[in-house]
Amino acid sequence: MTEGKIWLNGALVDWDDAKIHVLTHGLHYGTGVFEGIRCYKAVSGSAIFRLSDHVQRLINSGKIYFMDLGYSKQQLEKAIIDTVRANKMDECYIRPIAYYGYGKMGVNPMPNKVSVAIATWKWDEYLKSDGPEKGARVMVSSWTRIDTKSLPMHAKGTANYANSALARVEALKAGFDEAIMLNSAGMVVEASAENIFLVNDGTLFTPPITSGALEGITRDSIIAIAKENGMNCEVRDISRDELYIADEVFLTGTAAEVKPVGEIDNRLVGDGRIGKTTKQLKTMFETIVHGKDKKFSKAWLTPIN
Ligand SMILES: Cc1ncc(COP(=O)(O)O)c(C=O)c1O
Known part of the structure; x- marks a missing residue:
């Protein structure tokens, strides 16, 4: 590097x-x-x-x-x-x-x-867990996510990342892989550098941008891929306890790509391994970014040569 x-x-x-x-x-x-x-x-x-x-x-x-x-x-x-x-x-x-x-x-x-x-x-795996099939172990941070009352969350501003860094260090020091952040209303926003999705009965749920989340481009890609493949995706507020009982949870981000969550605050998500829907979406995402999908690859990839 x-x-x-x-x-x-x-x-x-x-x-x-x-x-x-x-x-x-x-x-x-x-x-x-x-x-x-x-x-x-x-x-x-x-x-x-x-x-x-x-x-x-x-x-x-x-x-x-x-x-x-x-x-x-x-x-x-x-x-x-x-x-x-x-x-x-x-x-x-x-x-x-x-x-x-x-x-x-x-x-x-x-x-x-x-x-x-x-x-x-070169940044191969940003968010490490014990292998690709194993979900990340995450904790809900004690730090509240900043929101648009304090900083413009539509801007990917360096200032926003002091809040993220505190949450990430807290999680790593406590032995977790990543932090999930709640807003001042106690609703789920995102991880320190990833958006978050829940899956219940095959339907995807992700918090709205108005929760304070960054308008993630991977998030947007996953929503588009899910819709194209006939999956339902609801953008709505998510409470902390919903995380604990979700069928599947995964994180999305340019650095982390599509990362399954296996444990939240010491509660297993499913069996702790990547869930069926997450695996499907992760595979489709990988197919697209490697140029093997007709529709999205053409629209989303800019060749460098
Ligand atoms: C706080 C935060 N949320 C979400 C994301 C995911 O955004 P994207 O998918 O555009 O990388 C990132 C990474 O850029 C981030 O830093």
Whole structure:
């Protein structure tokens, strides 16, 4: 994870040269927005999954924070493709970030220039459990998920991740794989860096974006795949106790992909292994990202060559 090129403000620079000043505004005050994207080895060559949607979310995040990224959507997409190409990786995780840079200290970010960077690295399994069939062990966090009363949850803002990091560290220190977060009304929102789904009698349930969840692109993909395959999917509030008695629970995210949950607060979900519906959706998702599905692969994959 220390080799290759990083795109920084319009130029591809060596990994070790992509440096910032210690008085960078975003570092002190959390005034940055970012994306997480994946490039997959597909049947007809490497391709980026839902590139346009990720770049649009980055632009929207920037708009919310009054950030002029300085590049058009098309330029950002090209910069991402150029970075992946330069690093000659079949598959990788891609991290574009825009942040208020070095200039003037103080909470107001506006006097500072916005910098944009794009890095890529190999990130095989983000959310580890004891094997792919075994579900992750999760706990409900003691930290309340921030919501739109405090921070704009439609923005994938770096500031949101202080809340996520506290929850994730708490879970890891307690011996769990991941944290599930509730909002101030006590309803389920998402995990520290993934959206959440429940399955009951074959129907999917996921909390609404208004709960405070990020509008996940993997979440949206799963909803579309489920609908295409005749499954019901209800977007509605979910209470903590519903998690304990669900047939299946799984998490979705660019880094974690589709990850089954096997245990919540020491209560088994099913038999602790991946459930039937989760397995079906995970398989379909993998088929699509690897370019083997006619409908979705064509619409969602951008070839890098
Ligand atoms: C807090 C949070 N929720 C949900 C997600 C899933 O979003 P996506 O599927 O777009 O990666 C992420 C990851 O980006 C996240 O950080």
